[in-house]
Amino acid sequence: xxxxxxxxxxxxxxxxxxxxxxxxxxxxxxxxxxxxxxxxxxxxxxxxxxxxxxxxxxxxxxxxxxxxxxxxxxxxxxxxxxxxxxxxxxxxxxxxxxxxxxxxxxxxxxxxxxxxxxxxxxxxxxxxxxxxxx
Numbered sequence: 001x002x003x004x005x006x007x008x009x010x011x012x013x014x015x016x017x018x019x020x021x022x023x024x025x026x027x028x029x030x031x032x033x034x035x036x037x038x039x040x041x042x043x044x045x046x047x048x049x050x051x052x053x054x055x056x057x058x059x060x061x062x063x064x065x066x067x068x069x070x071x072x073x074x075x076x077x078x079x080x081x082x083x084x085x086x087x088x089x090x091x092x093x094x095x096x097x098x099x100x101x102x103x104x105x106x107x108x109x110x111x112x113x114x115x116x117x118x119x120x121x122x123x124x125x126x127x128x129x130x131x132x133x134x
Contacts, residue, residue, distance in 0.1 A: 002129045003079040004037045010072045020067035026103050027060065030092050033076035034107065037090075041129055049114045051123040055088065059108035065101045072096050083127040086111055086119040 008029065016022035038044060048054050068074055075095045082089040088111070093104040113120045 004040045005077050006036045033078040037078040053111040053120045054114050055109040058110045061106040079131045083122050083130045
């Protein structure tokens with residue numbers, strides 16, 4: 001399985017006036033998790049670029065289940081659920097202390113040419129990493 005996990009600690013600058021992590025920060029957390037996933041698969045930005053395709057987010061669907069607070073240790077879990085012709089479905093979840101589900105998300109990424117920005121086929125090394133139902 002090509003599932004990765006990374007741990008972060010919530011900082012004071014990520015808290016909103018309600019005393020919990022601002023909803024927009026989760027998009028940033030998820031981006032960190034995706035970048036970590038790509039790097040752990042040996043597919044960092046420069047490698048993808050050499051393969052003729054980089055990724056851009058086309059859709060983000062985020063569900064929030066529980067608030068996270070300053071100094072909470074959060075775990076971001078990431079996996080590639082499905083690879084299509086020119087798009088990827090990545091699933092992610094964030095858990096907090098004691099494994100409590102904080103948030104879960106679906107991101108649809110499109111593979112595009114680094115030169116033209118037009119959609120291109122998902123490179124085989126990336127396509128082979130899809131883990132349905134992880």
